[in-house]
Structures are given as structure tokens and as C-alpha cells.
Amino acid sequence: MELRIVVADAQELLADGLRMRLADHPDLRIVDHVTTGLGLLEWLEQDTADVVLMDVSLPLMDGIDTTRAIRTRFPQVKVLAHSALTEIEYVNSMLIEGAAGYLLKGASKEELVLAIRTVMGGGRYLSEEAQRSVERGYTHTDKRMDGQYVGLTEREREVIRFIAQEKTNAEIAAALHVSEETVKSHRKHLMTKLNVRSTAGLVKYAVDRCWV
Amino acid sequence: MELRIVVADAQELLADGLRMRLADHPDLRIVDHVTTGLGLLEWLEQDTADVVLMDVSLPLMDGIDTTRAIRTRFPQVKVLAHSALTEIEYVNSMLIEGAAGYLLKGASKEELVLAIRTVMGGGRYLSEEAQRSVERGYTHTDKRMDGQYVGLTEREREVIRFIAQEKTNAEIAAALHVSEETVKSHRKHLMTKLNVRSTAGLVKYAVDRCWV
DNA sequence: TGTACAATACCCACTAATGGGGAATTCACT
DNA sequence: AGTGAATTCCCCATTAGTGGGTATTGTACA
Incomplete structure (x- = not known):
């Protein structure tokens, strides 16, 4: 027992x-x-x-x-x-x-x-x-008050890790062998999914999940 | 004893x-x-x-x-x-x-x-x-290998708190009743003193010190 | 009593990032 | 075959961030 x-x-x-x-x-x-x-x-x-x-x-x-x-x-x-x-x-x-x-x-x-x-x-x-x-519900913005969970993709996780490591978009693009535009695109998706207003929110998320 | x-x-x-x-x-x-x-x-x-x-x-x-x-x-x-x-x-x-x-x-x-x-x-x-x-010595950059400690001023602390809270420069300027240029100036000094390359570094510092 | 320095505030020019809008491709799952 | 998710890339307008400065005040100290 x-x-x-x-x-x-x-x-x-x-x-x-x-x-x-x-x-x-x-x-x-x-x-x-x-x-x-x-x-x-x-x-x-x-x-x-x-x-x-x-x-x-x-x-x-x-x-x-x-x-x-x-x-x-x-x-x-x-x-x-x-x-x-x-x-x-x-x-x-x-x-x-x-x-x-x-x-x-x-x-x-x-x-x-x-x-x-x-x-x-x-x-x-x-x-x-x-x-x-x-x-x-979500505190950061008025969006996504439904509390629906949206997972991040593998690529998005890679990008947010780099961001939290103080890499610039250009450096991330080089590391992933994609264009800077693609990195911007991922960044945009990340901010929408995580409901944050700025890089600061992305960094805090990555830190909380020990992705740094 | x-x-x-x-x-x-x-x-x-x-x-x-x-x-x-x-x-x-x-x-x-x-x-x-x-x-x-x-x-x-x-x-x-x-x-x-x-x-x-x-x-x-x-x-x-x-x-x-x-x-x-x-x-x-x-x-x-x-x-x-x-x-x-x-x-x-x-x-x-x-x-x-x-x-x-x-x-x-x-x-x-x-x-x-x-x-x-x-x-x-x-x-x-x-x-x-x-x-x-x-x-x-310092890991972030090549600067300040002497390991000299540089404290932040009160104003700089206020600004880095706002940054970590996802505030924009305009919002910080309004809150502190100074111009946006002044906020940028503080941000610049913060990055130099803390030896970081981007906002990400500032946010991590503020989080580590529980200033968020 | 200079002068040296720290703190604060501000300006300008340039680069990077954000927020709209799309769009093409691949791949997996019906 | 069709849907949708993931990844990739592009344009454009606006805002934010970066790095070069300067000016003022007050304080510390030689």
C-alpha cells in the first residue's frame, strides 16, 4: 500500500x-x-x-x-x-x-x-x-483568452533558443541555413503563439522552460 | 558554541x-x-x-x-x-x-x-x-575581461525592469516622464555595463535578479 | 578650487525588428 | 484528392534598437 x-x-x-x-x-x-x-x-x-x-x-x-x-x-x-x-x-x-x-x-x-x-x-x-x-486566461495580451494551447514546432523551438542566446536574426539564419526572412517569419509566429509583445517575452519563455 | x-x-x-x-x-x-x-x-x-x-x-x-x-x-x-x-x-x-x-x-x-x-x-x-x-572572466563578450564590477544606477534599474516587462521605449519614456531618446540612452549604457549584445541579455539579467 | 567622474537627459543617423499582407513547397493524414 | 501543418521566402510600412555623440548637474577629491 x-x-x-x-x-x-x-x-x-x-x-x-x-x-x-x-x-x-x-x-x-x-x-x-x-x-x-x-x-x-x-x-x-x-x-x-x-x-x-x-x-x-x-x-x-x-x-x-x-x-x-x-x-x-x-x-x-x-x-x-x-x-x-x-x-x-x-x-x-x-x-x-x-x-x-x-x-x-x-x-x-x-x-x-x-x-x-x-x-x-x-x-x-x-x-x-x-x-x-x-x-x-492569458495575461500578456487580450488575444487567446480561450486559453487554447498552441504548441511550438521544432523549428520554432530552435529559433527561440537562438533568440534567448542573444543571436541576431542574421546569425540565426546562417546557423539554420535559411534566409533572414524565414527567421523573421518564425519570430512572428512565435510571438503570436506565445502571446508576447516583444523579444523580452520570448526570452522569458525560453528561460522558464530551461531552453537557454 | x-x-x-x-x-x-x-x-x-x-x-x-x-x-x-x-x-x-x-x-x-x-x-x-x-x-x-x-x-x-x-x-x-x-x-x-x-x-x-x-x-x-x-x-x-x-x-x-x-x-x-x-x-x-x-x-x-x-x-x-x-x-x-x-x-x-x-x-x-x-x-x-x-x-x-x-x-x-x-x-x-x-x-x-x-x-x-x-x-x-x-x-x-x-x-x-x-x-x-x-x-x-566575462563570457558574453571580449570586453571587461578584468572582471571589474560596474553597478547599475537607480534609473538604469528602473529602465531594465520595464524592458523585461515587455514595455516599449515609448511606454517607458511616458512612465518616467523623459524623452524616448533618454530611454534609448539608458538602454545603451545597460548593455555596455552588463556586457550583453541584445535585449535578450538584459531580460535574462533582470530575471536572474528577480527584478521582473 | 579646479577637475574629474558619475548620473541623467537629449539628438542624429543607421540598422534591426515588428506587424500587416501573401505565397510556394513538402509531407502527413485522411 | 484534399486538408492542414510546417517550413520556407517575399514586400512594405512602422517602430524599436544601436552606436556615435553632447550638455548639465552634482559630488568627490586631489
């Missing part, structure tokens, strides 16, 4: 903190922690878990992509998002990719336990701010 | 993790944790500490500014930087502002204890990557 929990967070210290908070719940056992999304997938190849406490901002493969991979390859594993980010973009993305809940890192011990038990019982758990974020 | 340690980190969970890691060192006691720089200063008004484990990225007042304030107002308190950031800009800034060491968040239990004992013994402790960062 023991729940096997894996923590996916870039900070190992955080896993220790979670262990401490679950100390008086012997049935909720943190069996291991991984620091990257890819690491988590490899771990799940070797071992089993009931629930993953998944940060959105993970190196190598972020929480959103990793959650999608888990739904495909390990559908029996519950994903409980565990992040400091409250933006609708991330909450929404995680839920669409299959997360059973979204817990903020500032949550209390009691909320942590409640969230884990809720998702293991087949329910959905949303922290208050995550719930508000979903209800409020 | 007990060392009083205060943890300043936006994530409370991290403080719990540190407590766990120091569990078998009864003389190293984490007496409290605060989640903002301002909160730390208020705490020090009321109580005493021997050492502060200070994250660079703190809300309200970041680790760099808070360290400067501590050196002035509580010079007897040792500051040990504890961050995930390894960029020379942050390592350098913390050391110049008076930090006695720079520890990475991925450090082991043993390194944590060593770092605390070193700074309490009057020494300076630098994590390997922090040491390399200092030696390597």
Missing part, C-alpha cells in the same frame, strides 16, 4: 525538503529523485513509480515535454506538476500534456499530501493560484 | 532540505529561513545570526543588494552565497558586496559543511565552478 514517489527537480535539495515534509506519512515514500527530464525517462525504464512530482523547469527536457513522453510511454504513472511558475501558459501546457494536478512550490505540507492523495485517487488537484491562472 | 544559520531563499522547501543535510551536525543550526531580501533585513533587526546562506535570486531585494545592506548594517554577520547561478556577473557582485563565499546549490552535504566552517573561520570559500567563473 506504499506509494512510490519520484521527484524530478533540478535542485536535489528540494527533494530532501520534500522527504522531510512527508516524513510523518510513511505510506508516501519518495523513492528517488532525478534532476533532468531525460533522467526521469531513463529512471522509469528501470523502475516503477506511482506518481512523479515534476518541476516545469527541468534541464535537457523540460517538464512539459517530459509529461507528454510519460503519457505516451508510461501512461500508468501519474504526473503532479510542482513548480514556482503560475503563468497560464505553463499550467495549461502541463494539464494538456497529461498532468493530473499543478502544485506550487510554496505549498504547505498539508496541501502537498492532499494533492498527492487527490491525484492518486484519480482526481485533479490545482493550487489556488494555478486555478486562478486558468480562469484568468 | 552553536552556529546560528539563517537561510534566505524564495523556496522554503530548500531550507528544509538544508536542515536535513545538516542534521548530523548539531553545532550547525538553521534557526530560521526567510524568503525575501527585505525579510532577511527585518529578521536581523530582531534576532542575531552568525551566517546567512543567501540565494542571489531573491524577491523584493535580491541577494546582491541584500549583501551590501548587511555589510553596512550588520557587519558581524557572515554571508555565504548559495545559488544555482555561476555567471561571473553574480559571483563577482556577491564577493564585491561582501560575501565570504559562493556555494552552488548542487553542492554536496560535505561541501556545504566545509563552506560554512571555512567562512566562519574567517576564510573565503568558492565552489569549483564559481572559482572557474572568476578566473575565466
